[in-house]
Amino acid sequence: MLFNLFKKDKEKKDNPNQPITLRIREVVRETPEAVTLYFEQPEPYLDYKPGQFLTIILHLDGKEQRRSYSLCTSPFVDPFPGITVKRLSGGLVSNYLNDHMHPGKKLSILPPMGNFVADYHSKHQYHYGMIAAGSGITPIMGLIKSILINEPESKVSLLYGNRREDQIIFYHALDELSKKYQGRLQIVHQLTQPGPQWKGAKGRIVKDNLENFITQLEKSGAADTRYFLCGPEGMMELAKGTLEETGVPNSRVVLEHFHLEKKEESTAEEITDTPITQPVTVFLEGQAYTFDVSPDKTILEAGLEEEIDMPYSCQSGLCTACRGRLISGEVHMDEDAGLSENEIQDGYILCCSSRPKGGEIKINIE
Ligand SMILES: Cc1cc2nc3c(=O)[nH]c(=O)nc-3n(C[C@H](O)[C@H](O)[C@H](O)COP(=O)(O)OP(=O)(O)OC[C@H]3O[C@@H](n4cnc5c(N)ncnc54)[C@H](O)[C@@H]3O)c2cc1C
Numbered sequence: 001m002l003f004n005l006f007k008k009d010k011e012k013k014d015n016p017n018q019p020i021t022l023r024i025r026e027v028v029r030e031t032p033e034a035v036t037l038y039f040e041q042p043e044p045y046l047d048y049k050p051g052q053f054l055t056i057i058l059h060l061d062g063k064e065q066r067r068s069y070s071l072c073t074s075p076f077v078d079p080f081p082g083i084t085v086k087r088l089s090g091g092l093v094s095n096y097l098n099d100h101m102h103p104g105k106k107l108s109i110l111p112p113m114g115n116f117v118a119d120y121h122s123k124h125q126y127h128y129g130m131i132a133a134g135s136g137i138t139p140i141m142g143l144i145k146s147i148l149i150n151e152p153e154s155k156v157s158l159l160y161g162n163r164r165e166d167q168i169i170f171y172h173a174l175d176e177l178s179k180k181y182q183g184r185l186q187i188v189h190q191l192t193q194p195g196p197q198w199k200g201a202k203g204r205i206v207k208d209n210l211e212n213f214i215t216q217l218e219k220s221g222a223a224d225t226r227y228f229l230c231g232p233e234g235m236m237e238l239a240k241g242t243l244e245e246t247g248v249p250n251s252r253v254v255l256e257h258f259h260l261e262k263k264e265e266s267t268a269e270e271i272t273d274t275p276i277t278q279p280v281t282v283f284l285e286g287q288a289y290t291f292d293v294s295p296d297k298t299i300l301e302a303g304l305e306e307e308i309d310m311p312y313s314c315q316s317g318l319c320t321a322c323r324g325r326l327i328s329g330e331v332h333m334d335e336d337a338g339l340s341e342n343e344i345q346d347g348y349i350l351c352c353s354s355r356p357k358g359g360e361i362k363i364n365i366e
Pocket residue numbers: 053067068069070071083084085086087088089090091092093094095114135138139256257258259314318319
């Protein structure tokens with residue numbers, strides 16, 4: 001059955017900055033460390049693209065916490081939207097969501113966002129290369145389901161790394177998909193610490209594996225290839241470098257970072273010769289807000305202190321929830337991994353990692 005959830009109440013656009021409430025319908029334990037939370041459809045239905053993420057807003061120990069979680073479902077296939085959360089050792093929200101969720105519980109979320117998405121067309125004859133590790137499979141699962149149902153002549157190859165058999169999220173669901181779409185979905189599981197029964201690929205995903213995987217795809221005779229990468233930073237860097245060396249243009253590669261090791265923050269002196277507090281004007285939902293930003297603050301931090309309802313999620317330059325366009329002035333971005341080269345050229349900045357550099361800084365948040 002094909003669910004076209006995009007149709008419902010299309011005119012009423014969700015305000016990306018306005019939290020909505022979702023009620024948990026089902027909690028599915030995928031692995032000892034990962035849980036999928038399926039939500040009841042709100043009214044109007046949740047309007048999302050496969051590969052996008054939700055921002056979960058929790059109040060824990062009196063403090064607001066926001067975290068991004070990718071939708072693992074496809075609006076073309078799945079009647080209910082879901083996210084999959086993997087525990088992070090010592091992680092506050094990932095453990096809370098693994099331990100304290102039950103059907104009927106309500107969660108506050110920001111509507112779907114993100115650019116880890118594909119354009120589907122029934123005439124496409126693409127070969128998609130999906131490279132994932134651990135929880136990186138989450139957005140890729142939604143993409144795979146959507147491609148297989150919307151593009152009958154496209155193929156998907158998945159290279160998926162994990163530690164052990166019992167840590168493979170969606171192992172059975174992926175297996176069923178590969179049987180249902182025989183010849184169109186190929187899966188290579190690779191484990192670093194497999195048990196004695198494991199007959200599949202072993203070891204870390206290294207350059208050799210990536211070269212083989214990419215070369216086979218490039219030789220597949222497909223009209224076009226597209227790559228989607230989501231996993232730990234090291235694997236993503238390696239895969240990105242290997243794609244570049246193989247001659248695959250960046251325009252055919254889409255990346256989703258869940259986490260990056262924090263770069264050392266630039267000092268005020270490195271950013272500007274005159275490290276002083278500067279005024280910044282932000283245009284948000286038809287209103288202009290002018291506030292001061294001191295050299296030790298990002299524009300988002302300063303705006304939130306002024307109780308301006310600026311959008312944000314990860315606060316680490318990855319998810320683009322805080323994206324704005326610089327109309328005038330100059331800023332310094334500590335982290336811009338969430339933005340594409342085109343977005344940077346078009347003047348987009350991330351308020352959560354931007355600090356004033358000079359000029360009359362004006363930012364339009366769309
Ligand atoms: C766009 C986007 C989509 C995401 N989708 C998913 C998803 O589908 N499933 C999922 O499980 N997670 C996803 N994440 C990661 C998620 O948002 C949280 O960062 C993660 O759950 C950790 O939150 P926490 O509160 O448990 O850890 P925290 O308490 O915030 O962090 C604990 C420590 O771990 C470090 N850390 C934080 N995240 C990571 C990480 N991923 N790897 C290594 N170290 C880390 C922190 O720097 C800190 O030192 C996504 C992130 C982004 C930006």
